Amino acid sequence: EPEVTQTPSHQVTQMGQEVILRCVPISNHLYFYWYRQILGQKVEFLVSFYNNEISEKSEIFDDQFSVERPDGSNFTLKIRSTKLEDSAMYFCATNGAGGGLFFGEGSRLTVL
């Protein structure tokens, strides 16, 4: 079965540092998403990406966040200057033909 792969699985960083989370979506999928889940809370939408541009973003996705697909395969989420409240599990997801959902295993970010 095709997979969405994410790296790193866990990253610990100091407050104020930049973090880049990487995702390799399923190759023939066109719609990509980042979600996050703060410990003990429900999963929240961050941003959707289609045709090399952001199609929708949430209030959480402020100027500290950015996404890009630099080389046609990787899909990255950058947090420019991390805050304590950015500590969460970040999920990459893709949407296949017919609307099927495929999630990566998640990247756990801990900001100290």
Place this chain on the structure above:
Amino acid sequence: KNEVEQSPQNLTAQEGEFITINCSYSVGISALHWLQQHPGGGIVSLFMLSSGKKKHGRLIATINIQEKHSSLHITASHPRDSAVYICAVTKTSYDKVIFGPGTSLSVIP
């Protein structure tokens, strides 16, 4: 008000029991998804429904579009079913997913 609600929030069952998790939503949808999240955190899609009923092994998912309600049933539950089960909806195809709060299931041997 949350657009997707689930009940119960937590559920403990004995191995072998029949389990039902309920989901209600308040928006028009193109599809409803049942997802499973294991303690390690990864999310797996179990079902995508737009009408009727689907079955996969011991799992059955139903949806009533008119009542905006869905149920996930697990027959002959097993400890390996212990996980968080999340109901989620999409308003249109390829739209973002709106997640429910999840139901934490623990199946005791």
